[in-house]
Amino acid sequence: MNSMFSDRISDVPRSFIREILKVAIDPSVISFAGGLPNRNLFPVEELRAASNKVFESAGREALQYANSEGDAKLRESVSARYRERQGLEIPAENILITSGSQQGLDLLGKIFLNEGDDVIIEEPGYLGAIQAFSVYRAVFNPVPLTESGLDIERLKQVLSIKSTKLIYTVPNFQNPTGITCPEANRQAIAEVMRGRNVLLIEDDPYRELRFTGTPKESFYKTRPENTVLLGSFSKIIAPGLRIGWIAASDRIMEKLIVAKQASDLHTNHLTQRVLYQYLTDNDLDAHIKSIIRVYDRQRLAMLRCIKEYLPPDVAHTNPEGGMFLWLTLPDGVSSMDLFNLAIQDKVAFVPGNPFYVDARKANTLRLNFSCVDEDAIQSGMKRLGRSARKLLDRNLA
Amino acid sequence: MNSMFSDRISDVPRSFIREILKVAIDPSVISFAGGLPNRNLFPVEELRAASNKVFESAGREALQYANSEGDAKLRESVSARYRERQGLEIPAENILITSGSQQGLDLLGKIFLNEGDDVIIEEPGYLGAIQAFSVYRAVFNPVPLTESGLDIERLKQVLSIKSTKLIYTVPNFQNPTGITCPEANRQAIAEVMRGRNVLLIEDDPYRELRFTGTPKESFYKTRPENTVLLGSFSKIIAPGLRIGWIAASDRIMEKLIVAKQASDLHTNHLTQRVLYQYLTDNDLDAHIKSIIRVYDRQRLAMLRCIKEYLPPDVAHTNPEGGMFLWLTLPDGVSSMDLFNLAIQDKVAFVPGNPFYVDARKANTLRLNFSCVDEDAIQSGMKRLGRSARKLLDRNLA
Numbered sequence: 001m002n003s004m005f006s007d008r009i010s011d012v013p014r015s016f017i018r019e020i021l022k023v024a025i026d027p028s029v030i031s032f033a034g035g036l037p038n039r040n041l042f043p044v045e046e047l048r049a050a051s052n053k054v055f056e057s058a059g060r061e062a063l064q065y066a067n068s069e070g071d072a073k074l075r076e077s078v079s080a081r082y083r084e085r086q087g088l089e090i091p092a093e094n095i096l097i098t099s100g101s102q103q104g105l106d107l108l109g110k111i112f113l114n115e116g117d118d119v120i121i122e123e124p125g126y127l128g129a130i131q132a133f134s135v136y137r138a139v140f141n142p143v144p145l146t147e148s149g150l151d152i153e154r155l156k157q158v159l160s161i162k163s164t165k166l167i168y169t170v171p172n173f174q175n176p177t178g179i180t181c182p183e184a185n186r187q188a189i190a191e192v193m194r195g196r197n198v199l200l201i202e203d204d205p206y207r208e209l210r211f212t213g214t215p216k217e218s219f220y221k222t223r224p225e226n227t228v229l230l231g232s233f234s235k236i237i238a239p240g241l242r243i244g245w246i247a248a249s250d251r252i253m254e255k256l257i258v259a260k261q262a263s264d265l266h267t268n269h270l271t272q273r274v275l276y277q278y279l280t281d282n283d284l285d286a287h288i289k290s291i292i293r294v295y296d297r298q299r300l301a302m303l304r305c306i307k308e309y310l311p312p313d314v315a316h317t318n319p320e321g322g323m324f325l326w327l328t329l330p331d332g333v334s335s336m337d338l339f340n341l342a343i344q345d346k347v348a349f350v351p352g353n354p355f356y357v358d359a360r361k362a363n364t365l366r367l368n369f370s371c372v373d374e375d376a377i378q379s380g381m382k383r384l385g386r387s388a389r390k391l392l393d394r395n396l397a
Numbered sequence: 398m399n400s401m402f403s404d405r406i407s408d409v410p411r412s413f414i415r416e417i418l419k420v421a422i423d424p425s426v427i428s429f430a431g432g433l434p435n436r437n438l439f440p441v442e443e444l445r446a447a448s449n450k451v452f453e454s455a456g457r458e459a460l461q462y463a464n465s466e467g468d469a470k471l472r473e474s475v476s477a478r479y480r481e482r483q484g485l486e487i488p489a490e491n492i493l494i495t496s497g498s499q500q501g502l503d504l505l506g507k508i509f510l511n512e513g514d515d516v517i518i519e520e521p522g523y524l525g526a527i528q529a530f531s532v533y534r535a536v537f538n539p540v541p542l543t544e545s546g547l548d549i550e551r552l553k554q555v556l557s558i559k560s561t562k563l564i565y566t567v568p569n570f571q572n573p574t575g576i577t578c579p580e581a582n583r584q585a586i587a588e589v590m591r592g593r594n595v596l597l598i599e600d601d602p603y604r605e606l607r608f609t610g611t612p613k614e615s616f617y618k619t620r621p622e623n624t625v626l627l628g629s630f631s632k633i634i635a636p637g638l639r640i641g642w643i644a645a646s647d648r649i650m651e652k653l654i655v656a657k658q659a660s661d662l663h664t665n666h667l668t669q670r671v672l673y674q675y676l677t678d679n680d681l682d683a684h685i686k687s688i689i690r691v692y693d694r695q696r697l698a699m700l701r702c703i704k705e706y707l708p709p710d711v712a713h714t715n716p717e718g719g720m721f722l723w724l725t726l727p728d729g730v731s732s733m734d735l736f737n738l739a740i741q742d743k744v745a746f747v748p749g750n751p752f753y754v755d756a757r758k759a760n761t762l763r764l765n766f767s768c769v770d771e772d773a774i775q776s777g778m779k780r781l782g783r784s785a786r787k788l789l790d791r792n793l794a
Contacts, residue, residue, distance in 0.1 A: 099639075
């Protein structure tokens with residue numbers, strides 16, 4: 001009777017991370033496994049005040065059905081922020097409010113992907129995108145991502161042998177690696193794509209969480225017609241609100257609105273109004289600075305601990321922002337084996353496996369530093385170091 | 398360059414109703430076109446109080462990422478209400494919270510429909526379902542719906558010649574007709590389906606808005622394994638919250654959770670908490686009674702006006718609840734022609750066309766009575782009667 005289900009749903013990988021998180025729920029476990037922003041930094045009081053204002057001044061309106069495109073003023077805010085922060089001219093009409101940027105990925109899959117369409121993704125890559133596009137039965141063509149950026153030769157090669165529909169990238173402080181695509185590599189990507197009818201999906205939820213280094217230019221700036229930009233309030237305000245957006249050209253917007261309507265009519269209206277009120281009454285930049293201050297301290301603590309506690313042949317990325325850091329164990333050492341050891345010592349992380357399309361036996365792992373304070377980092381990394389040394393010794397023996 | 402889009406998205410009808418509503422936005426137009434609950438009845442103050450409580454007692458938690466299944470306590474409430482109101486035993490684990498019941502339809506399309514799968518829908522039928530299933534390229538097989546219920550002979554016929562995947566029905570106070578499927582017809586449908594591996598989707602957002610008559614038994618009671626039940630808080634509390642649910646068997650839930658995760662991770666967490674708090678602190682039954690009182694008065698006013706102002710050869714349904722009433726003009730008279738006349742006289746409604754799969758030239762139309770007070774009904778129906786007589790006279794000439 002399994003045949004009653006669609007073919008597509010059997011293609012979607014279950015979230016390995018969710019399974020992992022179940023293990024990490026034990027309060028005695030120090031978890032670097034989460035992908036969550038730090039709840040201590042949510043502007044609870046400010047959102048509460050904003051919420052009261054909305055109930056007072058526009059309660060009935062906020063509780064009624066609304067536009068599929070999203071609240072007009074909120075779209076204006078997003079548009080204005082692109083202009084002020086990045087010099088990007090994206091009119092409010094080209095912004096669709098979504099139920100988190102995960103929905104953005106689902107809508108893009110809906111309007112672009114036919115079964116069997118070729119999609120290029122970074123490897124390792126963001127699991128949520130793999131899940132969303134799997135639903136539409138995309139064929140994934142991974143291109144390796146390192147701190148030098150996307151592998152340009154491999155990119156060219158895939159483009160030459162496959163009729164690629166779209167390229168998916170998280171160019172800033174990528175999930176899972178924390179890597180930011182360097183400027184020269186972005187130019188090389190744009191160069192390779194010139195003249196090709198390939199859409200680039202630029203998923204950019206972490207951009208504003210930059211601790212150091214200089215901001216990089218969005219692909220949307222150089223090729224707006226062929227770039228779709230995804231954004232989110234989840235990492236800079238709060239994820240429980242489920243508010244993200246898509247910025248896209250007119251032609252694409254038209255299809256997105258049809259898809260949005262068929263998917264859930266519109267995004268939670270009350271929350272959109274509350275968020276707009278919050279943005280009006282508060283200094284978002286100052287709030288983001290306070291997040292950056294904490295995350296950066298935690299990142300530095302983690303980097304110090306890597307040096308101090310981990311075997312020297314474990315490599316790591318050097319993220320300039322975001323929430324994640326990526327470790328690479330020596331060749332042939334399984335991060336799943338490390339996980340099984342580490343969890344006995346009450347420390348958790350996400351093994352690299354789910355971030356590869358072929359779910360290989362990976363020697364890589366993701367560490368989250370946004371949700372753990374410096375003390376927890378100190379103790380947790382000590383434990384992780386112990387487990388790593390134990391595993392490496394065993395592998396040598 | 399249109400080829401860049403997926404085949405599926407070109408199959409989805411744009412919402413004709415949205416276009417119609419644009420015309421009806423002129424404040425001098427009396428509109429029976431909306432599909433909205435009456436905003437004057439939203440429990441604004443109560444939701445505000447609930448919201449303050451949540452921010453106070455669990456703000457950080459409510460603003461964080463949450464389960465794809467939905468808030469555990471809210472799912473318990475829905476489960477308890479099924480037990481108390483309908484004697485249905487549906488454990489909380491079998492309830493998935495969705496971003497409105499439109500998302501429920503999208504998720505069901507995702508997990509069940511392969512391209513070309515046969516779907517039976519009522520005709521006239523709910524436009525949102527047609528849109529949602531079109532995305533997954535279903536083939537629609539309409540079965541006529543009248544006040545006697547679904548056409549059983551036609552149902553049998555379709556089932557015998559098509560390998561039907563699912564049947565979609567709104568059994569109570571249907572949108573667009575206001576029809577409630579009679580008990581005997583429900584039994585006949587269940588009888589026809591016995592032994593067949595066909596899923597029945599019972600979309601039931603209006604059930605609790607019953608003004609008169611006796612409640613009918615859910616299909617879920619007699620065939621839970623093969624029925625999926627959709628519910629929503631949109632009509633009994635407020636639609637801007639975008640909270641609905643799916644009740645389904647274990648096997649189906651498992652797939653739904655995967656699809657939900659890929660679609661938007663989870664439903665707005667803050668709003669789920671606020672809604673649960675509202676349900677805990679308030680008497681929902683009393684609130685629903687107050688809605689019923691108003692809608693019933695408006696329904697009766699509309700029925701009186703039909704008798705008084707409309708030509709006698711215009712037929713109408715007799716809804717026992719809900720928000721809509723359905724008119725049928727004499728054969729060959731186009732409701733679109735009536736719309737064009739009526740809008741000049743500043744009254745709007747939705748012509749029947751979009752509620753038929755083949756978008757035929759319909760002689761039917763939908764009237765909404767939830768959003769218009771008795772005075773507006775009086776004036777609006779007078780105008781509609783004038784236009785209808787003008788059109789019928791012209792057709793006779």
